[in-house]
Amino acid sequence: MELMQQDIALGLKGKDFLALADYAPEEIRYLLDLAVELKRKQKAGEVYQPLKGKTLGMIFEKSSTRTRVSFEVGMYQLGGHALFLSKNDLQLGRGETIWDTAQVMSRYLDGIMIRTFEHRRVIELARGATIPVINGLTDSAHPCQVLADYQTVLEQKGRLEGLKIAYIGDGNNMAHSLMMGGAKLGMHVAVASPEGYMPDEGISKNTKEVASQTGGSLLVTTDPIEAIRDADVVYTDVWASMGFEEEQKIREKAFKNYQVNGDLVKHAKKDYLFMHCLPAHRGEEVSEEVIDGPNSVIFDEAENRLHAQKAIMAATMC
Template sequence: MIHVKVQQQNTGNEQLNPMQAQLKGRDFLALNDFSSSQLQHILHEAEILKKQHKNGQQDRSLEGKIIGLIFEKASTRTRVSFEVGILQLGGKPLFLSKNDLQLGRGEPLSDTGKVLSRYLDGIMIRTYAHDTVIELARNATIPVINGLTDLAHPCQALADFHTIKEKKGKLKGLKLTYIGDGNNMAHSLMMAGAKLGVDIAIATPPGYEPDASISKLCKNAAVETGATLQITNNPVQAVQGADIIYTDVWASMGQEQEQQSRETAFQSYQVNRELLKHAKNDYLFMHCLPAHRGEEVAADIIDGPQSIIFDQAENRLHVQKAIMKSII
């Protein structure tokens, strides 16, 4: 669902190019809301911002802006990368836990969105139900960014594809294989691949496949770029010819009570040296973190020379800065 917010009058002399005009005022809830060219623009902006940062140059695009950060789920990378990114762009972050807001006492989300819009210039929310993000965006008159829901993790996926492009020099024509639970990470990687021309293979145990409606959306989006989407229960088949191998925890936040049953179901889906014999020799390994070494991935793989997990983590900062610069 695409929401375009009414913008305050620009008091400066800034001239927006057509792509900037398309993105300004938008919510960033799911990758399917954006065209391939719009996502490419954000990735290009992230490249520029990262180079500027490394060269000691400053971009003050959020000067005078205050961004609220709502957390119903705990976080390390999301909180730190957003707070640091806002500060680096000249803005001010305002951290809001569920217990800091009247949401924790039952105030309607619609009221919260309307009230916060009177104080803030943008909102990032990390929560459980995707409907929560949609309802907040529907009632806020300022841009809303999805920092994670149980259905999607768009900021992480876009940072991942930025990292892949850095390492491989391109995106189109590559193959990314995801092994594990068909969760929010799988959903966003599928959509990013479909939009950016990367072939995606997803291997899950039976009963843990990605949401069927999202798979359909991804296949439709892939028609434009020529990307392919494969969903299978066979991890060996999925990793054949893969340039990128990706995995995530078997039990996400809120699924702790399923840990034992999931360990049983996912036993043969560990990313290890034996499985990776079937990938390309120059594969790269990715994980959105936090990771459980010895469960979804063997320690010698995640800590090995072909692992780029910390480059991924760093690039959350630069891509999220690009998102905020583009829409706020």
């Protein structure tokens, strides 16, 4: 087992973290176990600085609270330095190619985190870079958030394999990463979205193929009760993500029957966990009684962004 862990650790050095689909189940589990250990060290006041003297460049084409703070603090705790780069700070906004930017930044930095819109931009950046690239969020994937999510479930439930997670809402980047991550970990994932807002069909197909190999499963439905029935974990996200604000009123009508509230969660297991990637719109996608209730672990989940991302950086940038 120890030799296997060493092999996994060696295999992750210098590797990009773009999507959970790119990682084997044992690699994801390694990162989860590392995140738990790094959290233990931090809580115990143990100094652990494997990235001393290294620098992470953080490209933000989409703003964020949790992503910026957690990466910046995490890099500091690992002994390194994080450099914030907004779209106004870079020549990317003035026509320089992603390839050229990646090549130049690879000469200065030890890793790049990018939070952007189209997923192809992350892929192009990684192709041009000679240092690890971490996906801080794209319109189709949010792997850092989901690693923190499953770390939270692991801590709360003691296991992941065989558990059921129900996602209620927009079939967006969160749904995609939760689906694939859950399938890789042998979980049963159910997604309920209204017609026109379901997860990408190609990602759903790939997820089912992965689940068939790990003992997990994927259900995609328009019925939130069918999805949430006997769920160990209940998850939702805002109805109009960043970039879709102009669709707010249209989406409110489409999602009116998809609010996670007291009536809906009665169909989940009594000891279900409620999760949300935040920021949340209380009274919209989730009622206050649920998000502020005893089953909610949203702030444990938010904290784990720090520890999960430290695991990613420590594993890939050492």
